Structures are given as structure tokens and as C-alpha cells.
């Protein structure tokens with residue numbers, strides 16, 4: 030039984046569609062991340078699941094019950110969902126325990142029972158014994174744990190998290206990632222997690238829905254989305270920084286249409302791929318090579334130290350290709366580049382995550 034189903038979900042504000050036909054099934058106990066750039070409709074999608082926004086079209090089911098659809102709308106408090114926001118959204122005038130127990134109070138649970146439940150939740154989020162404190166006596170990370178404990182307290186069918194870690198410092202964010210993931214596995218909670226942080230989605234989610242302009246471009250396991258991006262938009266969002274024009278030159282080979290050499294390089298191709306396109310690549314998939322076929326010559330135009338190695342930019346024609354290397358190559362020197370993993374997209378495939386990527390390609 031799916032925990033959440035979105036069926037052709039649309040949302041327009043002032044006649045502008047910001048969510049455009051999202052269809053998605055979240056399984057019981059699954060962690061699905063909605064990943065995409067700012068303004069692509071992640072929060073709006075989450076708010077529709079929670080019941081804070083009414084869809085313009087489409088249906089939402091929670092545990093097979095339609096909560097939004099033609100002529101139907103279930104209020105947020107009747108949906109059995111928990112939500113945690115980017116801002117901690119804990120009540121400053123209530124103690125930690127009262128914050129956590131609040132959803133149970135609303136449900137009319139007896140004081141002793143809700144207090145016991147709240148204490149259990151505080152233990153789960155690693156805050157035992159802090160129930161009597163007030164939010165101003167807590168760090169940002171602790172406040173966010175209180176919000177999490179409160180959302181978990183009512184044992185929701187699905188927990189919705191909207192960039193819950195983005196206000197925390199980098200170290201704490203990493204720790205909280207592990208904690209939330211551990212908690213989710215241990216309790217078997219279903220989570221829909223909104224983020225624009227690629228690493229967060231890759232490390233935490235069972236599946237990632239990559240969104241752009243209100244549309245899901247790809248839905249898949251982290252490895253799948255990272256290793257086999259469905260289109261240029263996903264490739265760019267998953268860290269590909271270089272896009273080079275090419276043409277198919279044979280089975281699993283492309284000719285790079287860059288510089289004067291136009292070498293043929295190995296590249297996995299979809300069945301029947303032909304004609305021109307682009308290859309997308311990440312800095313870690315380019316190596317400095319000794320002379321040889323299947324490589325491109327260029328000049329180091331920039332070098333910067335990045336801890337344990339260097340990032341260099343190699344200029345070939347109008348392209349500037351980032352390369353991560355332990356070799357301290359001098360700026361101005363001539364080098365050759367080899368490519369280990371390229372992603373091919375036919376000319377018409379996908380939109381670009383950023384307008385300047387389109388310019389880089391054209």
C-alpha cells in the first residue's frame with residue numbers, strides 16, 4: 030500500500046502553474062527526497078500533501094484515502110501528517126515538553142499519557158531530560174529536534190520535512206542527516222523530504238525526485254539519478270559542470286566536437302542513439318593524461334588549491350573544463366585530458382538548470 034500518492038498534481042498561483050502534473054508514489058517506510066532548484070515547486074508540492082494548499086488539479090491519496098481531488102478536500106489536521114519547516118517553528122512560550130506534546134493535547138490525550146509520549150520522543154531525538162527548558166535556552170539544532178519530536182509525537186502516516194537542516198551549520202547538518210536517517214529506519218517512518226542540496230538527497234533518500242519548473246524530471250534511487258541522469262537538467266543539478274558538443278561515432282563512442290582534434294571517446298549510449306548531442310561531465314571524471322588517442326589538448330588557465338589536491342581549469346577553445354588533480358600543474362602549461370565517464374544527451378533532450386549552461390553549450 031503506498032503511503033502517499035500524487036496523481037497528475039497541478040497548482041497555479043495567479044494563473045501561473047508552479048506545479049505541473051506531478052505523479053509520484055511514496056511507499057510505506059520509504060524516504061523520498063524532492064530535490065530541485067529554488068522556486069521549482071518543492072514546498073508547494075509538500076504543502077499540498079499537508080493540506081495547506083488546495084491543488085488546482087489532480088489527486089492526493091494518503092494510505093489510499095483521497096485527501097484532495099475533484100470535489101474533495103480533507104483539512105490538514107485530519108490528514109495524519111507531520112510537518113517540519115526550515116524555520117524551527119517551535120512555540121517560544123511553551124516548554125520543550127509542552128511543544129512536543131501539543132499535537133496530543135489537541136487530540137484530547139490525557140496529560141500523563143501525553144507527557145510520557147513526549148518524553149519518549151525527546152529521547153528518540155537525543156534530548157532526554159530537556160523537557161522543562163524553553164526554546165530560547167536551546168541551540169538551533171536542538172530546536173529543530175524539538176520540531177521533529179513534535180511531528181513524530183502523533184505518529185503520522187507520513188512525515189513531511191521542508192529543508193529542515195538548512196539553518197544549521199555544516200557540521201551539525203551532517204550529524205542531523207545521520208540522525209534523521211537512523212530514526213527513519215528504526216521507526217520505519219515514511220518521509221517526504223524537500224531539499225535543494227544534492228548531497229543531502231543522495232545520502233539520505235531511498236529515492237530522489239528531481240524537480241525543475243514544477244515537473245519531475247527523474248525519479249530514482251540516488252545511484253541511478255547520479256550515474257544515469259535522465260536529461261541535461263538532472264545532469265547539471267547532479268553536479269555535471271561541463272557540457273561539450275559531440276556526435277555519435279559508433280556503438281558507445283562519441284566524437285567530441287571541441288578544439289581541432291575532435292577525438293572519439295568511449296561513452297555509454299542509449300540504443301539507437303545517433304546524430305549530434307552533448308556530453309555532460311563532472312570534474313572528477315576528467316583526468317590529466319599523457320599523450321594518446323582519445324584525449325584532448327588544452328592549456329591550464331587557472332589553478333587553485335582545494336585541500337589534498339588542486340582544481341584546475343583547462344581551456345580548450347571557448348570551453349573551460351574543471352579538473353581535480355593531485356598534480357601541481359602550472360598555469361599556462363599544456364596538458365591532455367582523458368575522460369572516464371560521460372553522459373550523452375541527444376540535441377533535443379531536457380532543459381538546462383541554469384540559463385548560462387545553455388549558453389555554454391550553444
Ligand SMILES: Nc1ncnc2c1ncn2[C@@H]1O[C@H](COP(=O)(O)OP(=O)(O)OP(=O)(O)O)[C@@H](O)[C@H]1O
Nearest residue numbers: 042043047065066067068069070071072073074225
Ligand atoms: N502563495 C503564493 N502565491 C504566489 N506565488 C507563490 C505562492 N507560493 C509559492 N509561489 C511561487 O511558486 C513557485 C514555487 O514556489 P515553492 O515555494 O514551491 O518553491 P521551492 O521549490 O520550495 O523553492 P525554494 O527552494 O526557494 O524554497 C515560486 O515561483 C513562488 O514564487
Ligand SMILES: [Mg+2]
Nearest residue numbers: 071072073191
Ligand atoms: Mg521551498
